[in-house]
Amino acid sequence: MSLPTSAPAETATPGGAADHPAISLRGLRKTYGDVVAVDHVDLDIADGEFFSMLGPSGSGKTTVLRLIAGFEQATAGTVELGGSDVTRSAPFERDVHTVFQDYALFPHMSVLDNVAYGLRVRGMKKAERRERARQALETVRLGHLGARRPAQLSGGQRQRVALARAIVLQPRVLLLDEPLGALDLKLREQMQVELKQLQRELGITFVFVTHDQEEALTLSDRIAVFDAGRIQQLGTPREIYENPSSAYVAGFVGTTNLFDAETSQRILGVAGEHAVRPERLRLSPGSDTETPREGEVRLDAVVVETIYLGTGNRVHLRTSDGVELVALEQSTGSLDTREHRGEDVTVRFARADVVPLSS
Template structure:
């Protein structure tokens, strides 16, 4: 489903045809826990073969939506469709989905191969067939030589791949992933991100990925739904979400940004509405540098702090009238920042790089 940037997906009407052809369709989905609406009227279509991420902080509703799709929770209202079939009241084992959890949930007393083959055994698949399919699944995640080991003999990344193999051996139409990389260290998590994306492309099945990590969602996804308070605040491609956030919430949650309230926007832009500009769009120059052009905004500021990031420097600034800004200096061959704490500088950015923000739905 294609939405206007910044649109509230829970209020967008969708056709019955979309529900019939999508891998997953949610209509008016709601889940109430006592007085709390954990999911508050979500409409959403996820296409076949799409890598789709649900991004948001703890308590935003993303994991509850995943559990509603899987059948681990029962909807208070609304419907869940899988491949054109209404499965709202179907049991988890009646749905053509499989879930990979953050804790892997491997059987410690079984070999890796037996862990992968377990779901096939439950389905009554013959010993020879399930062994062959399990070995093929392990080969797919590049663990074919480790089938005889026990889970405690594997690294965290290897155990995660075993959990993936156990899921894909069942050949589900949809694979649900509930923060599966959250327990891994940074280097291993980055490696697994690449492997997960390649695996999804090779298999061609729909991945629905839940995460609170913005960079992870931007790296992996074909599309992202940003959640807050049980609703989708914005739905779009990673580029749309990052470059044209639809609200102050999305702009502030996905990456770092400079937010201008209505009064600041009126002073800088002549428009009384909220706006945002990303730190990498800001350029720091000495106060005696080139004059301001008609299509850019110039602010005099003082450098509050400079933080070395390896790939560049993050510079915190304060303008003469107290506006706090963050700029990102990209690495250009010198390890030293052009701006040092206490320096008087000029901050410049193009008017075209300032994004208007809609009120949060």
């Protein structure tokens, strides 16, 4: 069941506000004394986009989210929502809603009343707000649990109640601050699928903050990778993973083999820093004395460690001149899962799979 379509005119997507990005940040800066938390961020997030801000703790991503929500005031720069400048507007004056990691449900209220609470604050009549809350619970597949208390729900169910409480208000933008961080791995993976499906059904702009690179790659239409208060790279998950712009992005988003300038010159015969993903490396037992094929790099190495992953093996290697490498071999790969430490192997990868990195 979908939510009612009687949203305020300013949240409608045809024409009007949809001609502007859902969120536009220009020269956004936030300092706390001498500490620069956000350093001149320029960013447009499209209407209906699932956008992730990815980075480690202290990278600035959560502060940007709080600046969008209005929980923090910018030191400099502007925040626009649908073309309207809300930089100095209070949180309740912004057409956004935030879902936090701790859910913040009222334990003494039923699930239905928790979802309806925001509509109650807005003064909506009881019958209408309860109907809207029921529809929101149906949207997150919890329509049968409206009479329960939060303590009677699982972690995943409480997370979906928090989502229902947000979407019942029909915000233009939904901000999610690491909402899956408290869930176990299996439940987190399930919720990732449900979040993506829900976002597509609703068409609401989702802005998702996470430090989990796999989560960002799984969910997002686009990703901004943060470090030191700045966006280090902005692009689709495929662009971020396959063409990282720097050693920082290559190292933070997934596992990679980084070659510094000296190693690149020695192994690849080219200047500058480079990277190649572990799944691009092919391994075969023993040393191969044949001349490498055109467009191929071939190295002699020894197995340092083989770690079984279920779907394959992560193989840690050391080349004859001391370069540390990691390869990922699928279960059908040529390197048997019983390979022991110390065995000689030949490493091959295509030059086309090597990505140049900016300094």
